[in-house]
Amino acid sequence: MKKNITIRDIAEALHTTPSTVSRALAGSPRIGESMKGAVRAMAESMGYIPNARAVSLRTGKGSLIGVIVPSINRDFFSSIIDGIESVASEKGYNIIIGQSRDDVEREKALVDEMFRGRVDGLIVCLAYTTSKYDHFMPIWRSGLPLIFCDRSPKNLTTARVNIDDYQAARSSAEHLIKQGCRRIAFFGGAENVDVFFERKKGFLDVMHKYGLPVIPDLVYDDAINFEKGQAAARKVLALKKSEYPDGLFACEDYTAIGALTVFRENGFRVPEDLCICGFGNEEIASYVSPGISSIDQSSFEQGYQASLLFFEAQKSSDPSKFTTMITLPSRLVIRGSSMRHPL
Amino acid sequence: MKKNITIRDIAEALHTTPSTVSRALAGSPRIGESMKGAVRAMAESMGYIPNARAVSLRTGKGSLIGVIVPSINRDFFSSIIDGIESVASEKGYNIIIGQSRDDVEREKALVDEMFRGRVDGLIVCLAYTTSKYDHFMPIWRSGLPLIFCDRSPKNLTTARVNIDDYQAARSSAEHLIKQGCRRIAFFGGAENVDVFFERKKGFLDVMHKYGLPVIPDLVYDDAINFEKGQAAARKVLALKKSEYPDGLFACEDYTAIGALTVFRENGFRVPEDLCICGFGNEEIASYVSPGISSIDQSSFEQGYQASLLFFEAQKSSDPSKFTTMITLPSRLVIRGSSMRHPL
DNA sequence: CTGAAAGCGCTTACAG
DNA sequence: CTGAAAGCGCTTACAG
Numbered sequence: 001m002k003k004n005i006t007i008r009d010i011a012e013a014l015h016t017t018p019s020t021v022s023r024a025l026a027g028s029p030r031i032g033e034s035m036k037g038a039v040r041a042m043a044e045s046m047g048y049i050p051n052a053r054a055v056s057l058r059t060g061k062g063s064l065i066g067v068i069v070p071s072i073n074r075d076f077f078s079s080i081i082d083g084i085e086s087v088a089s090e091k092g093y094n095i096i097i098g099q100s101r102d103d104v105e106r107e108k109a110l111v112d113e114m115f116r117g118r119v120d121g122l123i124v125c126l127a128y129t130t131s132k133y134d135h136f137m138p139i140w141r142s143g144l145p146l147i148f149c150d151r152s153p154k155n156l157t158t159a160r161v162n163i164d165d166y167q168a169a170r171s172s173a174e175h176l177i178k179q180g181c182r183r184i185a186f187f188g189g190a191e192n193v194d195v196f197f198e199r200k201k202g203f204l205d206v207m208h209k210y211g212l213p214v215i216p217d218l219v220y221d222d223a224i225n226f227e228k229g230q231a232a233a234r235k236v237l238a239l240k241k242s243e244y245p246d247g248l249f250a251c252e253d254y255t256a257i258g259a260l261t262v263f264r265e266n267g268f269r270v271p272e273d274l275c276i277c278g279f280g281n282e283e284i285a286s287y288v289s290p291g292i293s294s295i296d297q298s299s300f301e302q303g304y305q306a307s308l309l310f311f312e313a314q315k316s317s318d319p320s321k322f323t324t325m326i327t328l329p330s331r332l333v334i335r336g337s338s339m340r341h342p343l
Numbered sequence: 344m345k346k347n348i349t350i351r352d353i354a355e356a357l358h359t360t361p362s363t364v365s366r367a368l369a370g371s372p373r374i375g376e377s378m379k380g381a382v383r384a385m386a387e388s389m390g391y392i393p394n395a396r397a398v399s400l401r402t403g404k405g406s407l408i409g410v411i412v413p414s415i416n417r418d419f420f421s422s423i424i425d426g427i428e429s430v431a432s433e434k435g436y437n438i439i440i441g442q443s444r445d446d447v448e449r450e451k452a453l454v455d456e457m458f459r460g461r462v463d464g465l466i467v468c469l470a471y472t473t474s475k476y477d478h479f480m481p482i483w484r485s486g487l488p489l490i491f492c493d494r495s496p497k498n499l500t501t502a503r504v505n506i507d508d509y510q511a512a513r514s515s516a517e518h519l520i521k522q523g524c525r526r527i528a529f530f531g532g533a534e535n536v537d538v539f540f541e542r543k544k545g546f547l548d549v550m551h552k553y554g555l556p557v558i559p560d561l562v563y564d565d566a567i568n569f570e571k572g573q574a575a576a577r578k579v580l581a582l583k584k585s586e587y588p589d590g591l592f593a594c595e596d597y598t599a600i601g602a603l604t605v606f607r608e609n610g611f612r613v614p615e616d617l618c619i620c621g622f623g624n625e626e627i628a629s630y631v632s633p634g635i636s637s638i639d640q641s642s643f644e645q646g647y648q649a650s651l652l653f654f655e656a657q658k659s660s661d662p663s664k665f666t667t668m669i670t671l672p673s674r675l676v677i678r679g680s681s682m683r684h685p686l
Numbered sequence: 687c688t689g690a691a692a693g694c695g696c697t698t699a700c701a702g
Numbered sequence: 703c704t705g706a707a708a709g710c711g712c713t714t715a716c717a718g
Contacts, residue, residue, distance in 0.1 A: 004485055004695095006694095006695055006696080007695070007696070008695080008696095016704080016705090017704075017705055017706080018695085018696080018697095018705095019697085019698085019704075019705060019706080019707095020703095020704060020705075022695095022696070022697060022698085023697090023698090023704090026697085030703065030704080031703075031704080032703060032704090035703085035704090047480075047481060047484065049455060049458050049459050049481055050459055050695085050696080051400070051459070051461055051694090051695050051696070052459040052460045052461060053396045053399050053400045053405065053460070053461045053694090053695080053696090054400050054694070054695035054696040054697090054710090055695080055696055055697080056396050056696095056710090057394070057396045057397050057400055057694090057695080057696075057709095057710050057711065057712090058695080058696045058697050058698085058709080058710050059696085059697070059698095059710085060710075062396065063460075064439075064460070071425070072415070072421045072424050072425050072428065073418065073421040073422050073424070073425040073643075074421075075416070075418075078415045078416040078417075078421045079416050081415050081416070081440075082414070082415050082416040082442070085415065085440070085441070085442055089441070089442075092456075094439050094441065094456060094457070094460060095439065095440060096407075096437050096438065096439045096440075097424075097428070097438060097439075097440050098428070098432070098437065099425070099428055099432075112392060113435075113437060114437070115392050116392050116393055116394070116395040117395045117396070117406075117407070117437060118394055118395060118396045137390075138390060138392055141390065142347055257630065283627065284626065284627050284630045287600065287627045287630050287631045288630045288631070288632070289631070289632035300416075347711095349710095349711055349712080350711070350712070351711080351712095359688080359689090360688075360689055360690080361689095361711085361712080361713090362688075362689060362690080362691095362713080362714080363687095363688060363689075365711095365712070365713060365714085366688090366713090366714090369713085373687065373688080374687075374688080375687060375688090378687085378688090393711085393712080394710090394711055394712070396710090396711080396712090397694090397710070397711035397712040397713090398711080398712055398713080399694090399712095400693095400694045400695065400696090400710090400711080400712075401693080401694050401711080401712050401713050401714090402694085402712085402713070402714095403694075687718105688717105688718090689716105689717085689718085690716090690717085690718100691714100691715095691716085691717100692713100692714090692715085692716095693712100693713095693714095693715105694711105694712090694713095695710105696709100696710090697708100697709095697710095698707100698708090698709095699707095699708085700705105700706090700707085700708095701704105701705085701706085701707100702703105702704090702705085702706100
């Protein structure tokens with residue numbers, strides 16, 4: 001490891017002191033213009049790059065946002081990160097990223113690690129299995145901003161950005177019904193996760209409103225990816241033909257696509273025999289055939305707003321008491337998988 | 344911002360000194376077992392979390408890897424990041440991520456920022472437009488590991504991980520020819536980018552080997568995304584029917600899919616009239632219909648290996664002279680878009 | 687077995 | 703307009 005240039009090196013080269021160099025570089029009015037010029041030129045020519053760790057240790061500010069997501073490698077989350085990064089880089093902040101891999105233990109470890117690394121706060125999409133929130137205590141206790149994005153704690157008043165999953169689910173369910181579906185299957189996720197709870201509630205309320213039966217054999221609460229979507233579809237196929245669904249409400253696009261492949265392999269025509277709606281509007285939803293109708297969650301926008309919220313919280317007198325909640329509009333994007341009648 | 348617990352606080356609570364607390368926490372054999380126990384218990388109960396910035400300022404080691412990619416929000420890059428993160432988190436390292444958005448200027452700014460933040464080194468997928476590498480000087484100069492991943496500097500001996508783009512391109516081109524294609528279009532990327540240069544070379548060499556003409560009207564060197572793929576396809580459609588291609592070699596999956604949509608809208612049957620091969624084996628390649636044949640670039644594995652290389656470089660006596668290059672195997676995944684004859 | 691002191695690279699009250 | 707000194711939170715030679 002070679003030695004790096006420090007302000008002391010610059011000071012020595014100019015026969016002045018570190019104090020003066022520091023001030024000159026910061027553009028302090030206390031330093032004369034000629035000195036400023038000389039310092040800057042010297043810093044430039046020596047290839048000086050300030051040591052952010054020393055600065056942050058001294059000032060307590062670090063220009064670092066910790067971001068924790070279940071997985072980097074999913075369109076939804078990487079778009080959120082994209083949104084966060086867009087605002088952050090604008091403000092001169094860097095982001096440090098950790099994957100919880102939907103494991104609370106890893107999430108907890110990441111919170112600690114990031115706190116150690118003295119991030120200026122955290123933006124978090126909760127792991128699928130997270131139902132207790134004690135591991136965020138160090139952040140709250142130290143008064144750092146903590147913003148949740150999309151997957152947020154249930155029954156807890158904390159700053160967050162999300163979409164109105166309940167309303168979104170309602171619009172999706174109503175759409176299926178208007179397409180003529182009567183026996184609608186529900187492939188959802190664990191109800192302890194806020195968003196899945198809301199989606200199911202929206203679905204159930206609409207079914208009730210239209211006086212349609214919710215058929216237990218067609219309801220699955222652990223079908224949140226491609227494989228599990230396939231598995232649930234296979235279970236449905238084990239029913240008698242007369243009990244087959246004519247509609248599918250899936251809580252994730254991957255679920256919907258998994259189910260689509262199985263149903264089509266088994267002779268279902270989509271949307272004629274079975275209308276399918278997904279959730280999330282992942283890029284692939286528009287590439288499969290037929291395209292999957294889906295709820296657009298404005299993932300980039302969610303990240304973007306969460307990042308803005310972060311900086312707002314930071315400015316507030318006590319960030320740990322900052323509890324602004326933003327709900328972004330969502331919209332149903334209708335595609336071939338549920339379009340029996342042109343709109 | 345509330346006050347954080349420091350080793351001094353623990354020391355005071357136990358009527359001892361910071362030195363002892365530091366040693367006890369580090370498990371130094373110089374401290375007695377009873378004192379260690381007391382220190383650990385107190386640290387635990389006070390909710391002590393070490394300040395990594397202070398540690399790294401003192402020790403010069405920081406447990407931070409800087410990662411620069413063109414875009415987070417693409418399956419290929421996010422898989423690479425996933426691979427990097429997997430190794431890093433195993434070793435107790437965090438990663439800090441920046442998006443160059445394929446802009447050299449932003450890439451340069453990110454290198455500086457990250458160096459400022461005193462990362463322990465960098466793993467980089469170059470921006471599309473990067474053809475000079477001076478902005479990596481601060482990293483080299485300070486002797487930090489710098490590993491390139493997939494998109495690497497041309498004509499420069501630096502540590503890197505990539506696949507053999509040349510061979511991969513050859514296998515893809517040969518496959519098209521074996522499917523009976525004779526007039527093969529080429530939709531590529533800027534040749535100053537290593538990988539695109541190699542892919543084109545592979546394509547040209549195979550065409551030459553089989554004595555097939557490379558038709559200038561069917562060659563495009565700036566078609567590296569969905570829209571540009573569509574645009575290039577439209578230009579091809581402006582040719583006379585007799586000049587239409589019967590095969591398409593695309594240097595990106597998005598290119599291939601963009602072209603696919605345009606060609607099909609214009610009555611081309613794929614693969615009967617036109618065989619298409621993409622590159623990258625993005626997730627969507629398998630979801631479109633017909634599926635796009637593509638070169639699997641083992642993106643996760645590339646990131647994984649780059650991360651391992653990083654730690655190897657770090658251990659070497661002079662990381663800036665560490666120039667191990669790893670070439671991973673790639674393979675052609677054949678799907679409907681190019682399968683005229685079953686294999 | 688434990689402590690006092692220096693120092694990593696900065697910034698900033700304090701002093702002149 | 704500029705400098706000397708303290709201190710952010712640690713670790714680690716040096717000393718006992």
